[in-house]
Amino acid sequence: MQQIDPTNASLPHAAPRRIHRSRVRRFVLVYYVFFALVLLALVPPYISVNRYQRRIASSISQSLGRPVHLDSVTLNLLPLPGFTLNNFVVSEDPTFGTEPVIRANTVHATLRLSSLWTRRVEFSTISFTDPSINLVHLADGQWNLETILTQAARIEAAPTAQKSAGPAPRFPYIEATGARLNLKLDQEKTPLSLTDANFALWLPNPQEWHLRLEAHPARTDSNVSDTGTLEIEGTLGRAASLSQVAIAMQADWRNAPLGEASRLLLNHDAGLRGDLTLSAKVHGTVGKSRIETRLILTAGRRADFVPQHPLSLDMQCLGSASNAFHSFSDISCNWPPAGSSATPTLTVAATLADVRNPISTTVDIASPGIPAQTILDWAQIASARFPQTTSATGTVTGNLQYRPNSASEAPWTGIIHISDLALQSAGLGSAPLLIGSATVQSATVSPPTRNRRHFHGVPTPTGNVFQISPVSLPLGGKEPATLDGRIDSAGYTLHLTGMIVFSRLIALATAIPQLGDGLKDVTPANVAATPVRIDISAVRPWGGQQTWQDTLVRTSTTARSRRPAH
Numbered sequence: 054m055q056q057i058d059p060t061n062a063s064l065p066h067a068a069p070r071r072i073h074r075s076r077v078r079r080f081v082l083v084y085y086v087f088f089a090l091v092l093l094a095l096v097p098p099y100i101s102v103n104r105y106q107r108r109i110a111s112s113i114s115q116s117l118g119r120p121v122h123l124d125s126v127t128l129n130l131l132p133l134p135g136f137t138l139n140n141f142v143v144s145e146d147p148t149f150g151t152e153p154v155i156r157a158n159t160v161h162a163t164l165r166l167s168s169l170w171t172r173r174v175e176f177s178t179i180s181f182t183d184p185s186i187n188l189v190h191l192a193d194g195q196w197n198l199e200t201i202l203t204q205a206a207r208i209e210a211a212p213t214a215q216k217s218a219g220p221a222p223r224f225p226y227i228e229a230t231g232a233r234l235n236l237k238l239d240q241e242k243t244p245l246s247l248t249d250a251n252f253a254l255w256l257p258n259p260q261e262w263h264l265r266l267e268a269h270p271a272r273t274d275s276n277v278s279d280t281g282t283l284e285i286e287g288t289l290g291r292a293a294s295l296s297q298v299a300i301a302m303q304a305d306w307r308n309a310p311l312g313e314a315s316r317l318l319l320n321h322d323a324g325l326r327g328d329l330t331l332s333a334k335v336h337g338t339v340g341k342s343r344i345e346t347r348l349i350l351t352a353g354r355r356a357d358f359v360p361q362h363p364l365s366l367d368m369q370c371l372g373s374a375s376n377a378f379h380s381f382s383d384i385s386c387n388w389p390p391a392g393s394s395a396t397p398t399l400t401v402a403a404t405l406a407d408v409r410n411p412i413s414t415t416v417d418i419a420s421p422g423i424p425a426q427t428i429l430d431w432a433q434i435a436s437a438r439f440p441q442t443t444s445a446t447g448t449v450t451g452n453l454q455y456r457p458n459s460a461s462e463a464p465w466t467g468i469i470h471i472s473d474l475a476l477q478s479a480g481l482g483s484a485p486l487l488i489g490s491a492t493v494q495s496a497t498v499s500p501p502t503r504n505r506r507h508f509h510g511v512p513t514p515t516g517n518v519f520q521i522s523p524v525s526l527p528l529g530g531k532e533p534a535t536l537d538g539r540i541d542s543a544g545y546t547l548h549l550t551g552m553i554v555f556s557r558l559i560a561l562a563t564a565i566p567q568l569g570d571g572l573k574d575v576t577p578a579n580v581a582a583t584p585v586r587i588d589i590s591a592v593r594p595w596g597g598q599q600t601w602q603d604t605l606v607r608t609s610t611t612a613r614s615r616r617p618a619h
Contacts (some may be wrong), residue, residue, distance in 0.1 A: 090484040109136070113143075114214040118204035119154060120144040135163035135176070141184075149189040149197040150240050157184035157229075165223070181229035181252075189237040192409065194379055199295045199300065206291040206298075213255040223258035234268065244320070261288045261299070268346060270306070270317055277316050281309030281329070296340030296377060306331040327353035327363065330469050339377050346370045347390065358437040362430050367393075370401075381405040387395035399422050414534040418467075424448045425474055438566040440478065446485070447474035452492075465517045478564035486561065489525055493540070496520040517542055528561065529554025544594035548604075552584045570599040 106126045114121040121579035143155040159182045165175040189197035210224040232250040236243045250268035257263050266285040270279060270437045283306050290299030307330050315323035330349040335342050346369070353364035369390035388403035399420050406413035425447035433439040451469035470492050475485040496518050519540040525533035530552025538547040547568075555576055562569025575589050586605075593599035 086570040095171065098330065109138070116205065116208060117143060118458075119146065119201065129161075133163050133166070133177075135161060135580075137161055141181075145187070145189070146197060146200065148195075149191065150187075150237065152187055154197060154201070155181075155184055155186050157181045159183075162225075163219075172501055176225040178226045178228065181232065183231040183233075184229050185233050185235065187235050187237055187242075189239075191239055194377055194409075196295070196377075202289070202298065203292075203294060206293065210256055210259065210532075214257070221259075224262075227254040228252065231503075232268075244272045244318075246271050246273060257288075259291075261290045263288050263316055272317050275316055275320055277313055278318050279310055279313050280527050281314070282307050287335075290338075292338075296338065298339045300337060300339055300342060302333075302335045304333045304335075311350070311353065311504075322356070324356045325353065326356050327351060335374070341373070341375045342378075344370075344372050344374050352365050353436055355437075360434045360437070361441050362433070364431065364434050367395075368399075372403075376407075379408050381408075398423055398427070412457045414457060417452065418455075419434075419452040420450055423442065423451055424469065437568075440564065440566075443476065443478045443564045445474065445476055447488075455557045463495065463517045465519075468492065476561075476564055478560070480560035480563040482560075483610075486564075487527060491521040493519050494522065496539075521547075526551075526553075526561070528552075529557040534587075538591075544592065544597065546593075547591040548588075549590070550588045550604075552586055554582060554584050556582065567599070571601045575601045575603045 104503075106123055109126060110121045110123050120143075122140075122142045123138050125138075127137040127139070129135050129137055131532065138160040139158070141155070141157045142153050142159040145152060145154050161178075161180040161182070162176045162178075163178045165177045187197070208220040211219050211221045213224045215223050229250065229252040232247075232252055234247040234250055236245050247266075247268035248264060248271045253265045255263055264285070264287065267285075268283050270280045270283055272472070283304070285302060285304045287300065287302030292298045296593060309329040309331075311325045311327040311329050312322050314329050315321070315325055328351045331346070333344060333346045335344050337343050348366065348368045348370075350364065350366040353366065354360055364455050366388060367390060368386055368388040370384060370386040372381050376379050382404045384401070384403040384405070386399075386403075387397070389395040389397070390397045399418065400421075402417040404413075404415050405411075416599075425445040428449055429439070429443065429445045433441065449469065449471050451467060453465060453467035455464055455468070457464040470490070472490050474488040476488065477485040521536075521538040521540065523535045523537045526536055526549075527533045532552060534549060534551030534553050536547065536549050538545060559569070559572070561577070562572050570593070571591065575587075588604040589601055590604055591599055591601045
């Protein structure tokens with residue numbers, strides 16, 4: 054008879070029993086974990102931490118150097134332990150006004166887990182949701198954030214990314230989403246602001262902060278819809294005063310339609326279209342720094358028509374800033390940028406001693422030589438009336454100076470010279486109209502004399518006056534006709550005299566339509582093919598209509614009216 058080993062008698066039932074016990078343990082573990090998570094999620098709101106409210110507000114106030122107020126504090130344990138600060142308000146220094154510097158309905162402060170086992174509590178992140186921030190600038194040059202920045206510089210802090218705690222507390226990662234930055238000049242809030250701003254600030258090393266800002270420029274007193282994106286990123290050094298703060302910043306204003314940009318800056322649509330990109334780099338200190346900017350405009354044109362060749366502009370400017378960006382000197386702008394392979398177009402040198410006093414500005418504009426066709430292309434962009442079939446050859450050189458602080462009433466002076474100018478148009482025939490040289494030069498305003506020719510209906514010029522030197526126009530006569538004129542703050546005048554063929558003059562007016570405005574008033578109904586002598590003048594006030602007058606007819610009529618009666 055076969056014997057059965059009693060030690061193996063329970064083998065068929067042992068495996069199911071162990072599996073059952075394992076499942077029970079896992080179920081209990083899951084239950085406790087789930088119960089703990091429920092407690093972590095539900096219990097904190099019922100735990101009162103408002104007794105720490107005064108301590109938290111006092112700690113933040115000491116860091117900022119401004120009074121801080123909170124309505125309540127809530128403890129959070131998930132997903133990471135921390136606090137929620139409700140109705141967070143940072144008061145303003147009375148010198149800059151009464152409106153708070155920062156106001157946020159909700160601020161989340163997350164604790165560093167490693168600091169929970171130490172006596173010093175540290176925050177890893179502080180997140181502001183939809184805060185409103187006021188930047189105030191006083192007439193004497195002070196900013197309301199100066200004291201906050203210098204106060205933060207006095208507090209020793211370890212880098213934000215430092216893994217372990219040290220003698221100094223680690224600086225938190227501060228961020229804001231949906232922020233609004235308002236600009237106030239003295240006690241008046243300007244319409245300019247930054248909206249939908251995302252902001253971040255951290256300490257990469259003990260001696261400097263790194264900040265990043267992305268926002269949309271806006272204007273509160275107009276409906277500006279699309280103003281592009283402003284991005285600012287760089288570092289600020291720790292220093293005892295604002296002027297000593299080391300700064301290295303890069304700012305970019307991208308994807309800004311020119312029409313909306315003009316509405317943002319001027320509060321009206323300037324009637325311009327195109328895409329604008331503006332970038333700037335700043336290196337040095339707040340008190341004294343070096344600035345590099347670059348302006349790129351593509352497809353620039355007027356809003357009411359599309360020219361054949363829209364304007365493209367790429368300009369670079371270099372300069373020095375001092376006195377906390379209130380003074381600018383050694384400004385040098387080049388179009389195209391210096392070092393470019395393109396032909397130089399314009400150079401600008403300027404200084405601005407004080408941004409609060411524009412009369413301190415000086416500007417020098419020079420051109421080493423712009424092709425006359427380029428000037429014509431710009432004219433065709435500015436006005437749809439210029440025929441696209443008109444072309445020009447020649448070169449334009451010159452320089453202009455702006456000195457509003459000078460004793461003279463004319464802040465603009467200078468000279469523009471056009472050499473070897475020739476116009477080609479269908480109405481002028483196969484041969485181009487050879488004009489030659491022309492000069493436009495600033496002139497001193499002197500009172501009219503009895504012997505000085507004065508155009509009828511033209512007021513005595515004041516301020517800036519530029520004289521157009523006599524220009525020879527071959528208009529079919531044996532000798533070229535002569536055109537001269539004047540440009541001033543009221544408008545311009547032209548004077549044309551000599552032997553011409555009217556059909557040739559009309560062809561020139563067709564190539565330059567602005568010249569032909571009102572010309573029919575002094576043109577005979579039957580245009581003769583033979584040369585005739587003319588003496589006509591034109592007057593156009595800025596923004597008004599041009600009027601031509603026949604000086605010979607008026608002179609002869611005046612002479613007859615003065616004859617004594619028999």
